[in-house]
Amino acid sequence: MRILLQAESTAAIDELPIPERMDIKAEDMWNLEPLYDSPEAWEMEFAALEEKVKPLEAMRGQMNSATALADAFGREEELNRLIEKLYVYAHLRKDEDTRNNENQARESRMRARLAEIGGRLAWMTPEILSHSGEELRAWSEAPELASYVYAMTKLLRRKPHVLSEPEETLLSRASEVFSAPSQTYTFLTNADMKFPEAEDSQGRKLELTQGRYGVLLQKTDRALRHSAFNAMYDTIGSFRNTLACTLSSNVKLHNYMAETRHFNSALESSLHEDQIPVSLYEALIHAAHEALPHFYKYVSLRKNCMQLNDLDMYDMYVPIVPDFDMKVSYDQAAQWVVEACAPLGEEYVSVLKEGLAHGWVDRYENRGKRSGAYSSGCYDSHPYVLMNYHGQLNDVFTLAHELGHSMHSYLSNHTQPYHYADYPIFIAEIASTLNEALLLRYLLQKHDDPKMQAYLLNHFCDEFKGTVYRQTMFGEFEKHVHEMDANGEPLTPDALCDYYYNLNQEFFGPELKADQKIALEWARIPHFYYNFYVYKYATSLCASLIFVEQVLSGVAGREKYLNLLRSGGSNDPLKLIQNAGVDLTSTQTLVRAFEQFGRTADELAKCLDEIR
DSSP states (O other), X not given: OOOOOOOSOSSOGGGSOOOOGGGSXXXXXXXXXXXXXXXXXXXXXXXXXXXXXXXXXXXTTOOOSHHHHHHHHHHXXXXXXXXXXXXXXXXXXXXXXXXXXXXXXXXHHHHHHHHHHHHHTTTHHHHHHTSOHHHHHHHHTSGGGGGGHHHHHHHHHHGGGOOOHHHHHHHHHTHXXXXXXXXXHHHIIIIIOOOOOEEOTTSOEEOOOHHHHHHHTTOSOHHHHHHHHHHHHHHHHHTHHHHHHHHHHHHHHHHHHHHHTTOSOHHHHHHHTTTOOHHHHHHHHHHHHHTHHHHHHHHHHHHHHHTOSSBOGGGSSSOOSTTOOOOOOHHHHHHHHHHHTGGGOHHXXXXXXXXXXXXXXXXXXXXXXXXXXXXXXXXXXXXEEEOOOOSOHHHHHHHHHHHHHHHHHHHHHTTSOHHHHSOOHHHHHHHHHHHHHHHHHHHHHHOOOHHHHHHHHHHHHHHHIIIIIHHHHHHHHHHHHHHHHHTTOOOOHHHHHHHHHHHHHHHXXXXXXXXXXXXXXXXXXXXXXXXXXXXXXXXXXHHHHHHHHHHHTOHHHHHHHHHHHXXXXXXXXXXXXXXXXXXXXXXXXXXXXXXXXHHHHHHHHHHHHHHO
């Protein structure tokens, strides 16, 4: 059986030539005009930044009352809203085509200006925190600061970790320098790195890019998967020293900043802002290791279904349902996502439809476009989604995922004042993974064909593998390399590869006979430059599996969840999540998620037996 749900052309998207940006249809691109209708309009507001900075500079030495503080906070918000708008436009334009020098220069200028402004205003936090805790707490109770109580609480928490005014100024002015490892990595892997073509079993050549690599690994032609794997890692391997240098530099930056700000570790430092205990991070790693037997069982099922003597890493992404393939057009994907989100209510669905129809999403890959997918935007714009849509079922789930972020931003921006609208990433991934869970349930109900059912169950298992097991593995790797550097151990390519390969083997178990080249996978994970980001995918999915049941239970459950999204960053994330009905500090929340994966893997095995 072969299901093809795709657009006008019967050719798979990944088999077509990669177009230039100028060849993409306007309706397939995001609309940046709500931000700025031209680069010239951006330049005018960029020049106006100085008008927002000078009044704040003039307040230096005056942070001595609740009234002065409220005035400063208000002026700072005006500045930050303009900065956000300018930066979002600059980075979106750059990501459209990372080869474009004009767009590169605009974003670079914005980064430089941010560093300069940050240096000029670095005195503010030290001056405010030079007052005693008692005095600051008294100010926070004043009517002028009534809407800033939680902001004051967070500010007080920073007191032990804020340096002197000259030191803060130096660090702020160096922010552009500190971003160099991440920027170098981005341009190297997206703009400069070129890959040889992959070849299938018939000798046909297919172009390989970062964006297409994941698509090719889902192909049933094992020769093609193997060829793409070799082409990717042979290329990555030729830059192994440079990539080890960029990662090592980024790790050193995190450790340096943590030590400078008097934290015990880079991990503790990264968790401090959200008040996440280190024990939660460690509990996730422990729970994943305890649940590895569930994963080993799934890996064994995959090996048996694919009838392979040796299962390799490039065999871990192709759907294992026999004689089944699926291509989904973008329009069909958008319709499915909208219909799947119906349990979230009419308002949610109405806004979602409007966004899909009016320039929220940049859909398809073009040459030089940033790989992957994300949701962006600012308080004064609608959300924006970058995608590299290739017509795979995974792409449909990616669309649901990113639109979950976008709707979270929309609801938060339309509910919270500016200073509480920016929600922490720890909550953000709940909104995205819950949308994926709703989509899965919708498709399981819509398609009763046994092969389609098996395909979707397989998809859940693969998504759980990627979002929980693998992200936890990445989190363990990230923790380890920071500890290596903190202990004075050099992060050489060999050291990174040896540890990564062994950790990968431990997570995937005895049935996997991984090609040694997978040891280089650390070199193509951009999230390792995000400062302990990846664990949040895993905790969020564990939470969203509970929230989706709550949403489907009725209006009350749905509203509790939507209120979590509307809450933005108005309190500590663990408190907001707990108020909505899920306790992530309980190990049982993690255990429940791993057990659900185990049950789904068993259900998949039974389903596959029935269709053989």
